[in-house]
Amino acid sequence: MTQRNEAWPAGTPCWADLTASDPGRTQEFYHRVLGWEYSAPDPERGGYRNALVDGAPVAGLSPAAPDLTGVxxxxxxxxxxxxxxLCSERVLAAGGTQLMEPVEVGRFGWMGVWQDPTGASFGMWxxxxxxxxxAVDVPGSVAWCDLTTPDHHAARDFYAQVFGYHYEDIGEEGVPYATFTVPHGGRPAGGIGGTDPGAENAPAIWSVCFQVDDVxxxxxxxxxxGGSVMEDPFDxxxxxxxVVAGPDRESFAIMTPAGM
Structure with a gap:
């Protein structure tokens, strides 16, 4: 396992979390699927807890607020x-929308949530x-994050303006896809791709992929x-x-990297 101790370069996907209708059920699901352990719920943060691999944080889980039923x-x-x-100002100048203004999360850091011009929401940390x-490069950790959107051109322009993304096109068979590298980043940090041309009204959404040792x-x-399979394993x-889904029908990918 590679354990990281320094803040991630600006623009890098650095965290992912999930609100759960039944946190106990969701914890058990991801424990069985990904082997996660958990920190104690933080009552000052609404019961928020970190998912852990070998004691290192890899994701967050939180109870859903009572007024968010149906979301x-x-x-x-x-x-x-x-x-x-400053980054929030760049988001607004580039045509994004603020969904949740930045708030201080105690000694841990600052967070907020925005929406890009194509309709995808993203947080900043x-x-x-x-x-x-x-924890990175280990089963249970996040292997990749990317954005799928019907307007990949607008998305690329937006994130380049806000975070300075540099793109490398790797798409094929009519579906555009590009990896992005952030300034001062040593390797591709994620990707931006177009939705399937055959899928009508496909939403713009950031997605997460977790590493496993055997898909x-x-x-x-x-x-x-108790989860479901949305797309069977493929090479x-x-x-x-x-691509699978958890207890609240939340979708995510699981992947075994080549060479494992």
């Missing part, structure tokens, strides 16, 4: 920033004591734990991947 449950991706106030993902075995664990250039 879809999704994995929220956060992008790192060194100055959330300014690290304090909590840097975000602290096929993990898919069976999803089924056994591609970078490994083997499946």
């Amino acid at each position: 879809p449950h999704v994995w929220q991706v956060y992008l790192a920033t060194a100055r959330i106030d 300014q690290a304090g004591e909590h840097i975000g993902f602290a 096929d075995a993990a898919v069976q664990r999803v089924r056994d734990a 591609f250039e970078y490994g083997r991947l499946a």
Whole structure:
């Protein structure tokens, strides 16, 4: 396992969290599927807890607020920033919308939520004591985050203006896709792609992919734990991947990188 101790470069997907209608059920699901352990719920943060791999944070879980009944449950991706106030100004100047103004989360850092011009919501995280993902390249950790949107051109322009993304096109068979690298980043940090041309009214959404040691075995664990399989395992250039859903129908991908 690689354990990270420094804040992530600005623009890098650095955290993901989920609100759960039944936190106990959701914890058990991800424990069975990804092997997560958990920190104690923080009563000052509404019962928020960190999911842990070998004691290092890899994601967050929180009880859903009572007034959010009926709101879809999704994995929220956060992008790192060194100055959330200045970055928020750039978001608005580039055509984004603020959904939740920046708030200080105690000694841990600052967070807020915005929407890009194509309709995808994303968080920003300014690290304090909590840097975000602290375990990488290990089963149970986040392997990749990307944005799928019907207007990938507008999305690319927006994130380039806000975070300085540099793109490398790798899409094929009529579906555009590009990896992005952030300034001072050593490797691709994520991707932006277009939606399937055959899918009508496909939403713009940031998605998360978790690493597993055996995708096929993990898919069976999803089924056994009460989840569902949205896309069966398939091989591609970078490994083997499946798309599944958890207890609240929240979708996420699981992947075994090539060479494991």
